[in-house]
Amino acid sequence: MKQLFFIFISLIFLGSCNVFNKYPGFSKTKTGIYFKLHKIGEEVAPPIPSNFVTIAVKYTTIRDSAFFSGTRTFQLTNPDFKGSIDECFLMLSAGDSASFIIDATNFFTKTLQTKLPRFINKGEDIKIELRLDEIRTAEQYQKDKEDFLKWIEDFGEYEKTVLGRFIQNEKIDVDPMENGMYFITLLEGTGKPVEAGDLVTVNYEGRFLNGKFFDSTNKRNQPFEFVYGSEMQVIGGIEEAIGRMREGERALIILPSELAWGEKGSSTGIIPPFTSVIYEVELIKTVPREFEE
Numbered sequence: 001m002k003q004l005f006f007i008f009i010s011l012i013f014l015g016s017c018n019v020f021n022k023y024p025g026f027s028k029t030k031t032g033i034y035f036k037l038h039k040i041g042e043e044v045a046p047p048i049p050s051n052f053v054t055i056a057v058k059y060t061t062i063r064d065s066a067f068f069s070g071t072r073t074f075q076l077t078n079p080d081f082k083g084s085i086d087e088c089f090l091m092l093s094a095g096d097s098a099s100f101i102i103d104a105t106n107f108f109t110k111t112l113q114t115k116l117p118r119f120i121n122k123g124e125d126i127k128i129e130l131r132l133d134e135i136r137t138a139e140q141y142q143k144d145k146e147d148f149l150k151w152i153e154d155f156g157e158y159e160k161t162v163l164g165r166f167i168q169n170e171k172i173d174v175d176p177m178e179n180g181m182y183f184i185t186l187l188e189g190t191g192k193p194v195e196a197g198d199l200v201t202v203n204y205e206g207r208f209l210n211g212k213f214f215d216s217t218n219k220r221n222q223p224f225e226f227v228y229g230s231e232m233q234v235i236g237g238i239e240e241a242i243g244r245m246r247e248g249e250r251a252l253i254i255l256p257s258e259l260a261w262g263e264k265g266s267s268t269g270i271i272p273p274f275t276s277v278i279y280e281v282e283l284i285k286t287v288p289r290e291f292e293e
Contacts, residue, residue, distance in 0.1 A: 023101055029091075031082040034101035034125075041095015041132070049078045052141035053089060054134040056267055060127045061120060062101070067226065068233055071267040075138070085111055088130060097131040112230045114197045118287065119225060159257060163276045166209045172254075181237055182254035183244060186280070191247020194286055196229035200242060201285040207278050214270050214277075223284055235260050241281060250282040 026034040047053055052075050059068040079086040085107060088100045104126040108116045116122060136144065167182070176182050194200060201223050206215040217224050226233040228242060237259030245251060254276065257263065261271040271277065 039097040043094040056131040058129040092132040180256040184252040187250040189246030189249025199287040203282040
């Protein structure tokens, strides 16, 4: 019976959309969003604006070149315009996963309020893969947050002890910033400082305090390019560090977990919860771009 119910719900969902479109296998909403359901969860009711959701998200170009992947918890808002990514969030229930195709220019200029990156052409779409893991009311989110902070207090103190021992053993003599980041300049940059909306190209290597590498653009021979200041592009600590750099600069940054992968760790499972990490970042290029009309 439950399976028939889910099939019935999905047929209603699909029936409300246009059948003919330019992306085979995708259905289309009245607002122009293309979508394909991959999995229907146990819950039926979708979230509403003001709910907090935890969503696994992956952004790719229409040619399937990924430029962001991660899990984020945030509060939903009413869509600002037709065909926005906010509509995609509101179409899913807990446990659902789906792919969406939306207009790239609207996503970057209206949702992220930044510039269209160089690797996406004007008039193109982008593909977004979403999995909605959890829905909470604002009241539930606040209570869970307070309870969780009490529960993790000991874990946070342990991380501080491990990080403090590392700083002492490595004889690092720079003072941490107010947020706990250690920023060590390895090579001064001579180019322009980074500003919000700039298209930046960076190389980075990430490793644990024990020296083991977990990610490296150098080893992939593929620098990472993103729009600085865009939401959900890089972890907070890296974005803040790049904002302190000039083109051509290379720096070593040590990040406590709250500036890196937090209390949950990375969505891939590579970075455990409450894990301080080290990144060596090189700001290769900074390109200011004007909005295209």
